Amino acid sequence: xxxxxxxxxxxxxxxxxxxxxxxxxxxxxxxxxxxxxxxxxxxxxxxxxxxxxxxxxxxxxxxxxxxxxxxxxxxxxxxxxxxxxxxxxxxxxxxxxxxxxxxxxxxxxxxxxxxxxxxxxxxxxxxxxxxxxxxxxxxxxxxxxxxxxxxxxxxxxxxxxxxxxxxxxxxxxxxxxxxxxxxxxxxxxxxxxxxxxxxxxxxxxxxxxxxxxxxxxxxxxxxxxxxxxxxxxxxxxxxxxxxxxxxxxxxxxxxxxxxxxxxxxxxxxxxxxxxxxxxxxxxxxxxxxxxxxxxxxxxxxxxxxxxxxxxxxxxxxxxxxxxxxxxxxxxxxxxxxxxxxxxxxxxxxxxxxxxxxxxxxxxxxxxxxxxxxxxxxxxxxxxxxxxxxxxxxxxxxxxxxxxxxxxxxxxxxxxxxxxxxxxxxxxxxxxxxxxxxxxxxxxxxxxxxxxxxxxxxxxxxxxxxxx
Amino acid sequence: xxxxxxxxxxxxxxxxxxxxxxxxxxxxxxxxxxxxxxxxxxxxxxxxxxxxxxxxxxxxxxxxxxxxxxxxxxxxxxxxxxxxxxxxxxxxxxxxxxxxxxxxxxxxxxxxxxxxxxxxxxxxxxxxxxxxxxxxxxxxxxxxxxxxxxxxxxxxxxxxxxxxxxxxxxxxxxxxxxxxxxxxxxxxxxxxxxxxxxxxxxxxxxxxxxxxxxxxxxxxxxxxxxxxxxxxxxxxxxxxxxxxxxxxxxxxxxxxxxxxxxxxxxxxxxxxxxxxxxxxxxxxxxxxxxxxxxxxxxxxxxxxxxxxxxxxxxxxxxxxxxxxxxxxxxxxxxxxxxxxxxxxxxxxxxxxxxxxxxxxxxxxxxxxxxxxxxxxxxxxxxxxxxxxxxxxxxxxxxxxxxxxxxxxxxxxxxxxxxxxxxxxxxxxxxxxxxxxxxxxxxxxxxxxxxxxxxxxxxxxxxxxxxx
Numbered sequence: 001x002x003x004x005x006x007x008x009x010x011x012x013x014x015x016x017x018x019x020x021x022x023x024x025x026x027x028x029x030x031x032x033x034x035x036x037x038x039x040x041x042x043x044x045x046x047x048x049x050x051x052x053x054x055x056x057x058x059x060x061x062x063x064x065x066x067x068x069x070x071x072x073x074x075x076x077x078x079x080x081x082x083x084x085x086x087x088x089x090x091x092x093x094x095x096x097x098x099x100x101x102x103x104x105x106x107x108x109x110x111x112x113x114x115x116x117x118x119x120x121x122x123x124x125x126x127x128x129x130x131x132x133x134x135x136x137x138x139x140x141x142x143x144x145x146x147x148x149x150x151x152x153x154x155x156x157x158x159x160x161x162x163x164x165x166x167x168x169x170x171x172x173x174x175x176x177x178x179x180x181x182x183x184x185x186x187x188x189x190x191x192x193x194x195x196x197x198x199x200x201x202x203x204x205x206x207x208x209x210x211x212x213x214x215x216x217x218x219x220x221x222x223x224x225x226x227x228x229x230x231x232x233x234x235x236x237x238x239x240x241x242x243x244x245x246x247x248x249x250x251x252x253x254x255x256x257x258x259x260x261x262x263x264x265x266x267x268x269x270x271x272x273x274x275x276x277x278x279x280x281x282x283x284x285x286x287x288x289x290x291x292x293x294x295x296x297x298x299x300x301x302x303x304x305x306x307x308x309x310x311x312x313x314x315x316x317x318x319x320x321x322x323x324x325x326x327x328x329x330x331x332x333x334x335x336x337x338x339x340x341x342x343x344x345x346x347x348x349x350x351x352x353x354x355x356x357x358x359x360x361x362x363x364x365x366x367x368x369x370x371x372x373x374x375x376x377x378x379x380x381x382x383x384x385x386x387x388x389x390x391x392x393x394x395x396x397x398x399x400x401x402x403x404x405x406x407x408x409x410x411x412x413x414x415x416x417x418x419x420x421x422x423x424x425x426x427x428x429x430x431x432x433x434x435x436x437x438x439x440x441x442x443x444x445x446x447x448x449x450x451x452x453x454x455x456x457x458x459x460x461x462x463x464x465x466x467x
Numbered sequence: 468x469x470x471x472x473x474x475x476x477x478x479x480x481x482x483x484x485x486x487x488x489x490x491x492x493x494x495x496x497x498x499x500x501x502x503x504x505x506x507x508x509x510x511x512x513x514x515x516x517x518x519x520x521x522x523x524x525x526x527x528x529x530x531x532x533x534x535x536x537x538x539x540x541x542x543x544x545x546x547x548x549x550x551x552x553x554x555x556x557x558x559x560x561x562x563x564x565x566x567x568x569x570x571x572x573x574x575x576x577x578x579x580x581x582x583x584x585x586x587x588x589x590x591x592x593x594x595x596x597x598x599x600x601x602x603x604x605x606x607x608x609x610x611x612x613x614x615x616x617x618x619x620x621x622x623x624x625x626x627x628x629x630x631x632x633x634x635x636x637x638x639x640x641x642x643x644x645x646x647x648x649x650x651x652x653x654x655x656x657x658x659x660x661x662x663x664x665x666x667x668x669x670x671x672x673x674x675x676x677x678x679x680x681x682x683x684x685x686x687x688x689x690x691x692x693x694x695x696x697x698x699x700x701x702x703x704x705x706x707x708x709x710x711x712x713x714x715x716x717x718x719x720x721x722x723x724x725x726x727x728x729x730x731x732x733x734x735x736x737x738x739x740x741x742x743x744x745x746x747x748x749x750x751x752x753x754x755x756x757x758x759x760x761x762x763x764x765x766x767x768x769x770x771x772x773x774x775x776x777x778x779x780x781x782x783x784x785x786x787x788x789x790x791x792x793x794x795x796x797x798x799x800x801x802x803x804x805x806x807x808x809x810x811x812x813x814x815x816x817x818x819x820x821x822x823x824x825x826x827x828x829x830x831x832x833x834x835x836x837x838x839x840x841x842x843x844x845x846x847x848x849x850x851x852x853x854x855x856x857x858x859x860x861x862x863x864x865x866x867x868x869x870x871x872x873x874x875x876x877x878x879x880x881x882x883x884x885x886x887x888x889x890x891x892x893x894x895x896x897x898x899x900x901x902x903x904x905x906x907x908x909x910x911x912x913x914x915x916x917x918x919x920x921x922x923x924x925x926x927x928x929x930x931x932x933x934x
Contacts, residue, residue, distance in 0.1 A: 074803060077770040078739045084802050087576070105796075106576050106803045109554070114644055117792060120584070177581055263730050272545045303544040325584060327794060329572075335551050336541060336573045 060441040063150040066095035068173045073099040088260055094441040097420065101181045101439045102155060102173040104345050105329060108257060111311045111338055113319050113328035115350075121323025121365040123349060126164040135458035138450045148455035152421050152448045153440040155180060156348040160356055160433045161463050168348075172439075177326060179345035180437035183418025186330075186344035187295040191403025192358070193313055194230055194302050195374045203305040205230060209297065212304040215272070220280040221297055228284050229301065230402055231382045232294045237281035240291065251277075252293060257333045258343075270333040271296050287389035288382065288400050292341035295403060299340025310338040322357055323365040324350045342418065348435055355416075355424040355433040374402075379414060379428070381406030394449035411460060419443040423452065430460035527908040530617040533562035535639045540566040555727055561908040564887065568648045568906045569622060569640035571812050572796060575724060578778045578805055580786050580795035582817075588790025588832040590816060593631035602925035605917040615922035619888050619915040620907040622647060623815040627823055627900045628930050635815075639906075644793060646812035647904035650885025653797075653811035654762040658870025659825070660780055661697055661769050662841045670772040672697060676764065679771040682739070687747040688764055695751050696768065697869055698849045699761045704748035707758065718744075719760060724800045725810075737800040738763050754856035755849065755867050759808035762870060766807025777805040789824055790832040791817045809885065815902055822883075822891040822900040841869075846881060846895075848873030861916035878927060886910040890919065897927035 060066070069075075072083045073096060085091045085100055087107040092100065100107065131146035149157060155174040159167040174180055182189075197203035203212075205227040210217050212226070220236035221229070228234050239247040253259035254267055255274035261267075268274040275297055282289075299310055306313050311330055319328060328346040330338035338344075346354075353364060358378070362370035382399035392398065397408040406414040416424040421438025423445075434456055440448050527533070536542075539550045540563060552558045552567055554574040559567065567574065598613035616624060622641040626634040641647055649656075664670035670679075672694040677684050679693070687703035688696065695701050706714040720726035721734060722741035728734075735741040742764055766777055773780050778797055786795060795813040797805035805811075813821075820831060825845070829837035849866035859865065864875040873881040883891040888905025890912075901923055907915050 077767060077776075078737065078802055078804065086801055103803070105572070106578050106799055109573050109575055110577070111573050117587070117644065177584065270545065300544060309544075326581075332573055334553055335545060336570070337545065 061095055063153045063171070066098050066153070066441075067171065068095070068099040071095060071098075073173075074103075092259075094439070098153070098155070098439040099173045101420070101437070102178050104181050104331060105179070108331045109336075110329040110345070111309065111332050111336060112315075113311045113330065113344075113346075114315045115324040115327045116315070116320030118320065118323060120325045121353060123160075123352065124164045126161075126166060127168075128166050130159065130167050130459060130462065133455075133459055133462045135454045137454060143451075143455075145455055145459060148451050151451045152436070153438050154421070155437045155439055157434065157436045158348050158352045159459065160352055162431045163356065163360075165352075170348075174348070174437060176349060177347060179326070179329060179347055181331075181342070181418075181422070182344045182346060182351070182416075182437075183342045183420060183422045184292070184295075185351075185416040185418040185422045185424060186340060186342050187292075187403040188416030188424065189314060189344055189354075190295055190299050190302060190310065190340040191230055191401075192370070192374065192378070193306075193310070193317070194226075194298055195377055195402045196317065196370055197302060197305050199371045199374050203301070209301065212301045213297070215276055216297070216300075219276055220278045221275075222280075224284050226298075226301060229294050229298050232288055232290055232400055232403070233285045233386060234289070234291070234294055234297075235280055235282035235284050235286065236289075236291060236293065237279050238291045238293050249292070252296075255333070256296075256337075256339055256341075258331065258339065270335045271337045271339070272300065275300065286386070288387040289390060290400075295341040296339070298403070299338065302340070309336075310340055318354065318357070318369060319350070321365065321367055321369045322350075322353050324353060326350060348437055351424060351435040351437075352433065355426060355435050358424075359426045359428060359431070359433050378402045378404045379406065379412065381408060381414070384408060392446070394446045394453070411457075413456075413460075417445050419445065421445065421448050421452075425452075425456050427456070427460045430463045432460050432463055434459070528562055530620045530638070533565050533620070533908075535562070535566040538562060538565075540640075541570075559726075561906070565620070565622070565906040566640045568887070568904070569645050571648050571798060572646070575798045576803075577796040577812070578776065578799050578803060579782075580778045580797065580811075580813075581782045582791040582794045583782070583787030585787060586790060587792045588820060590627075590819065591631045593628075593633060594635075595633050597626065597634050597926060597929065600922075600926055600929045602921045604921060610918075610922075612922055612926060615918050618918045619903070620905050621888070622904045622906055624901065624903045625815050625819045626926065627819055629898045630823065630827075632819075637815075641815070641904060643816060644814060646793070646795060646814055648798075648809070648885075648889070649811040649813060649818070649883075649904075650809045650887060650889045651759070651762070652818075652883040652885040652889045652891060653807060653809050654759075654870040655883030655891065656781060656785075656811055656821075657762055657766050657769060657777065657807040658697055658868075659837070659841065659845070660773075660777070660784070661693075661765055662844055662869045663784060663837055664769060664772050666838045666841050670768070676768065679768045680764070682743055683764070683767075686743055687745045688742075689747075691751050693765075693768060696761050696765050698867055699755055699757055699870070700752045700853060701756070701758070701761055702747055702749035702751050702753065703756075703758060703760065704746050705758045705760050716759070719763075722800070723763075723804075723806055723808075725798065725806065737802045738804045738806070739767065742767065753853070755854040756857060757867075762808040763806070765870070766805065769807070776803075777807055785821065785824070785836060786817070788832065788834055788836045789817075789820045791820060793817060815904055818891065818902040818904075819900065822893060822902050825891075826893045826895060826898075826900050845869045845871045846873065846879065848875060848881070851875060859913070861913045861920070878924075880923075880927075884912050886912065888912065888915050888919075892919075892923050894923070894927045897930045899927050899930055901926070 073085055085096045131144060133145040134142050137143050155172055156170045194203060198205050207226055209221040209224050209226060209229060216222060224234050240249045251267060252274055254261050256271050278293060326347045331343035332338055357364035357369055358375055361372040361375050362368055378401055382401040384397060384399045387399045399406050404414050405417050411427045411429040413427045420443055421440040423436045425434040540552055552563045598611060600612040601609050604610050622639055623637045665672050674693055676688040676691050676693060676696060683689060691701050707716045708714045718734060719741055721728050723738050745760060793814045798810035799805055824831035824836055825842055828839040828842050829835055845868055849868040851864060851866045854866045866873050871881050872884050878894045878896040880894045887910055888907040890903045892901040
């Protein structure tokens with residue numbers, strides 16, 4: 001996340017680049033200000049931001065207009081040339097992402113998170129049509145929950161209350177059994193696994209990173225602690241300015257195989273090699289600074305501390321015990337390394353199982369899957385003062401802990417957040433968990449937060465009143 | 468399959484090229500003569516073939532020596548450089564294939580064959596240790612069934628008798644829940660689906676190919692029938708001579724994304740575009756001529772006739788109804804097209820379920836999954852006279868029907884066969900189904916057939932005597 005003062009990109013440039021689907025694993029892309037133009041026109045949200053400094057970008061297609069089935073992406077054998085999606089820059093842009101985010105494995109290599117051979121855990125149902133629950137959008141317009149789904153380009157949503165499925169809807173390319181990319185929600189999985197290893201006594205958060213990854217000695221991480229990585233307070237020179245073709249994020253994405261490489265590419269061919277190029281900038285522990293490379297570094301630490309791949313660890317410790325219905329998978333680089341920054345893909349139902357396990361203090365499927373202390377540590381959050389320095393207009397009072405976003409509001413809500421609208425939203429007071437997969441044209445959640453947070457808060461209120 | 472008279476390749480060249488794992492989807496690679504040198508030294512088989520015309524290749528590592536876990540492939544984060552496998556030519560060669568064949572999805576894009584949300588079907592167990600069952604190898608040496616597993620570089624084997632699991636063993640990189648590449652066993656799936664569509668009345672085997680795929684009008688398939696494609700009696704100019712760097716098989720593999728492309732590659736970027744380049748050679752219906760492009764063409768016909776992807780059709784009609792335990796998957800080209808020639812990957816247990824369903828006249832998991840008429844049509848086989856012209860030394864009396872290999876022997880055994888040892892072996896008289904995944908250093912099954920067939924026949928005899 002760039003700080004607002006540094007932003008100079010045109011809204012158009014930001015949008016074009018931010019919509020490069022598979023590779024945009026970042027929460028902060030496009031930031032709280034840049035996407036103001038289009039979403040304001042399309043979603044009627046008000047984002048606290050200056051007007052775009054260059055001509056406003058075209059109004060993007062609405063959710064209905066960009067429905068991937070109606071648009072005919074990848075239909076037919078072969079699909080028509082103008083309806084074919086490939087692993088290239090065009091293929092990763094909205095509205096193709098409305099198809100692509102539900103079909104990642106068809107474009108890149110992946111590693112399985114096995115669902116196990118035990119029984120699938122029940123997701124008891126107590127369905128209610130909450131489509132009409134009302135909320136007031138930032139412009140003062142009364143809207144329904146169903147409208148919020150369209151405004152946020154929702155591909156699928158599952159609302160749980162007191163452990164039961166209240167509402168489950170799919171749109172476009174997603175269904176109950178298809179894996180959708182979680183983007184940076186992935187980071188919360190990695191942070192949770194790291195916190196679990198801390199509870200196991202296998203990972204010391206106070207230890208230097210180099211205790212687990214000596215290869216990072218001469219990098220920004222050479223004098224950082226594991227805790228600083230877990231909470232993203234590392235001072236590392238790494239730019240996620242999508243309007244800059246020389247930004248580090250492109251090098252990261254090319255190294256990780258998430259973006260096609262130009263002919264004659266000679267750069268790093270995997271995440272590990274890329275991470276060893278990172279240099280220090282500023283001080284550690286001074287402020288929250290959201291950079292995807294921290295999640296990749298934490299993934300490396302987690303592998304070393306557990307001696308397992310991310311995929312194997314997630315399968316053994318969470319996916320199998322929680323009784324997942326389907327495999328999940330990670331996209332991988334050219335040597336099989338999972339992207340811990342944004343490469344996880346799951347079904348929505350399994351994401352709901354995970355969210356409910358977190359909400360229930362680590363308990364699910366009749367088992368204590370994670371120690372309660374791990375969930376307590378997430379919920380307590382990080383340092384709001386350090387978080388405030390990052391300038392997230394839509395996240396006042398938040399902090400960041402173990403790669404979760406912790407609100408500090410009166411419902412103590414906390415979230416896993418991925419660009420283009422991926423979300424686990426947990427409201428402990430309302431006993432509500434919402435999981436959402438989406439393909440919003442704008443990367444930054446700042447573009448959908450004003451609708452998302454108001455709609456979800458209204459739903460929480462509804463449940464508080466209709467227990 | 469090249470006819471013997473045309474072979475000029477050195478054994479070394481053939482082996483090097485034939486071991487390019489992921490891309491070698493062919494049964495006939497290396498043929499019955501070319502691999503004579505190494506297998507004769509290593510497996511003590513006698514193959515009816517002239518000596519290699521050039522210096523004999525090095526004796527390959529044995530199964531134990533090439534055990535991928537012992538060799539340390541892809542262990543560590545990252546793995547050591549000399550133990551790292553990538554999607555490149557080296558990565559596709561033995562002994563790396565002993566790891567790679569169980570990890571295909573980590574190297575290439577894939578499409579899921581969903582296992583469904585119904586209960587997993589039971590595979591009842593009645594385990595017996597048949598390791599010591601004896602057979603006589605082609606040199607007259609008495610060997611045990613366990614020895615045969617090593618001689619054939621078996622990664623996993625599952626023997627069923629009268630519907631029960633008698634014996635199940637895994638070696639190296641494979642386990643009961645990992646998908647292994649089926650190579651040309653894939654073709655038998657495509658042929659079975661085609662035969663199923665014939666039974667459905669959705670596909671007319673007597674119709675011209677162009678009725679379903681008009682795009683093939685100006686190709687070898689322009690005046691071929693669907694039946695000729697199903698039984699591989701098409702006259703098409705397409706060379707699978709692995710010693711020739713200009714052979715068509717390389718262009719096929721590059722088009723399908725199964726082989727890395729050189730810089731500046733301008734050729735076809737998907738299977739469809741490649742198939743439209745094929746020209747006629749010789750006459751249709753004159754002889755069996757094993758060419759993988761026929762399976763890709765049949766896959767295209769099957770998609771058009773069913774209006775479903777191969778993956779969706781296989782899931783809906785077979786994988787789900789048979790109660791598969793795990794997803795299967797196909798490798799896909801750059802536009803998501805499954806390889807019907809060799810891209811299927813399954814767990815061994817699900818392959819056993821499929822094999823048992825075929826053995827049981829289409830019935831499995833308490834359901835009639837395929838009409839008995841489909842299985843009858845496979846079992847009847849094709850024309851042995853046409854088959855004989857192809858010159859398979861290890862397959863006397865065989866024929867080919869619906870992309871299955873039908874023995875015509877007194878047990879009426881029939882097989883699905885993929886290079887490097889992939890196999891479904893069904894013995895209706897002994898009520899036995901054997902499924903095997905392997906990573907033999909030599910592509911052609913001619914290198915393992917002399918051991919495989921003798922060992923499996925001995926096991927059938929054992930079951931006949933120990934009912």
